[in-house]
Amino acid sequence: MTAKEFYDKIGGNYNEIIGRLMSEDIIPKFCDIFFENDCYQQLLDGMNEKNVDKAFRAAHTLKGISANMAFTQLTLISSAITECLRAGDMDGASIIFPKLKREYEKAESAYEELKN
Amino acid sequence: MDQKVILIADDADLNREMLKLIFNEQFYILEARDGQEAIDTIAANKETLSVIFLDLVMPNKDGIEVLKYMADENLKGRIPVIMITGEATDATDEKAYEYGASDIIYKPFSPNVVMRRTLNIIELFESKAILEKQLVEETNQFDQITNELKESNAFLIDMLSSVVEFRGTESSDHISHIQTFTSIMLNYVREYYPKYGLTEEQCKLITIASALHDLGKISIPDSILLKPGKLTPEEFAEMKKHTTFGSDIIAASKKNDSEFYTYCYDICRYHHERYDGNGYPDRLSGDDIPIWAQVVSIVDVYDALINKRVYKPVYEYNEAMRMIKDGECGVFSPEIMDCFDLAKEELIATTIIK
Structure with missing residues (x-):
């Protein structure tokens, strides 16, 4: 799997990330940093604990790093959840969360494929 | 070497890495993972810092608290702060400027724009600092001349008065x-x-x-x-x-x-x-x-x-x-x-x- 195929598969913008990183070679390095960030786990915990503040911070971080990675789908959905949580709307966030979980896990497994 | 020093304060390492990628050829980079680290780093490097990239939402003191610290330490006019923000809304922009940010960049970063704006802002602050220094020097000179004039006036008046007095x-x-x-x-x-x-x-x-x-x-x-x-x-x-x-x-x-x-x-x-x-x-x-x-x-x-x-x-x-x-x-x-x-x-x- 090429980096381009990886981006296509997860609903990302390949041209945008090349514009930002200037080289395809360092995409894996940045993917590593992305998936090592514990914000997704924090968001999961925050949702389970019904801790709005914790969940908001995590969603906000996820949104920022997804945007920087040009993971467009993930950016849109984490942005939506961030805005729910900013408004303190835990129920709204809970409705969106499963979709975010699907997208994140899809990205994660596609990345495993890219590495192998 | 005369390499400029910048501080990147963001809790997400991915964001820091992206900014480093943009700046590490031209700048010496310091990093902070939260507000407290940012404050400590600013305190230790306030004489050399050319610009600070500051995330608003961070653990252990957020970006606003860092800006407040800078205002208290009188650093606001000396070191430019570029806010990093995820959402381009008028409300957050206004808040950032209100607290003294010089500029705002949005995630995702666009390398050329970020670099251009950063260089502009550094140049702006440097020429401002030079102008301020010149102004202080000129004001000092002016005060000195004014004082000398006052002294010589008083001296002449005393002398004139003494002429009458001696007689x-x-x-x-x-x-x-x-x-x-x-x-x-x-x-x-x-x-x-x-x-x-x-x-x-x-x-x-x-x-x-x-x-x-x-x-x-x-x-x-x-x-x-x-x-x-x-x-x-x-x-x-x-x-x-x-x-x-x-x-x-x-x-x-x-x-x-x-x-x-x-x-x-x-x-x-x-x-x-x-x-x-x-x-x-x-x-x-x-x-x-x-x-x-x-x-x-x-x-x-x-x-x-x-x-x-x-x-x-x-x-x-x-x-x-x-x-x-x-x-x-x-x-x-x-x-x-x-x-x-x-x-x-x-x-x-x-x-x-x-």
Whole structure:
């Protein structure tokens, strides 16, 4: 799997990330940093604990790093959840969360494929 | 090397790595993972930091707290702060600028734009710093020149006054006594009688001008000026003219209308006028006599009383005070008498030290 195929598969913008990183070679390095960030786990915990503040911070971080990675789908959905949580709307966030979980896990497994 | 130092403060390492990718060729990069680390790093590097990238949402003190710290430490105008934010809404932008951010960049970063804006902002702050430094230097120079001018003015006035003094019979300290007493009295007038509208700067000018009060004595013949013992009525009439001689000399040297000219003229001419109209040369009364002339009148009398003159013995301070209060040296306004009473201790203290 090429980096381009990886981006296509997860609903990302390949041209945008090349514009930002200037080289395809360092995409894996940045993917590593992305998936090592514990914000997704924090968001999961925050949702389970019904801790709005914790969940908001995590969603906000996820949104920022997804945007920087040009993971467009993930950016849109984490942005939506961030805005729910900013408004303190835990129920709204809970409705969106499963979709975010699907997208994140899809990205994660596609990345495993890219590495192998 | 002259490599510029930047601080990247963001809790997500991915964001820091992306900014590092943009800047690590040209800049020396410091990193902070939360607000507290950012504050510590700023504190340790405040002299060398060229720009700070600051995330708003961070654990252990957020971006706003970092900006508040910078405002408290007076660093706001010195180190530019570029806010990193995820959402381009008017509300967050306004908040960032309100707290003193210089610029805002949005995630996702666009390398060329970020680099261009960063370089612009560094350049802007550097030229601002250079301009401020120049301005401070120029202001210092200007202050220095102004001070030198003031000093040389005061020196010339003292010298001119001394010429009169040396020829006359007054004690050699008369001029400096008059200036000191005038200054003390003016402080009380300014504080207790705001109706006269005197400012601190005006009081300084009046104090300098007070040295010239007897300038006209230069035109009084030795036979009268240096005569021991009582003057005849004709001689006294001649002696009184030192007031108008003085103001004539001042008027003849007039260059333009200025406060200082007015003080000099009035003090020369009116420092022997009395509140009840029984003074000379114009028999002015009440507040027709300018307040600065009234002040110099009373301190002139006081200094004359406590110093030996050819025509009179020396009086002790308290006796001099009493004579003035009892109206033995002419009538002064209630306001002037009140200030003289308030200034009493200070006047005596200065007199004894001298």
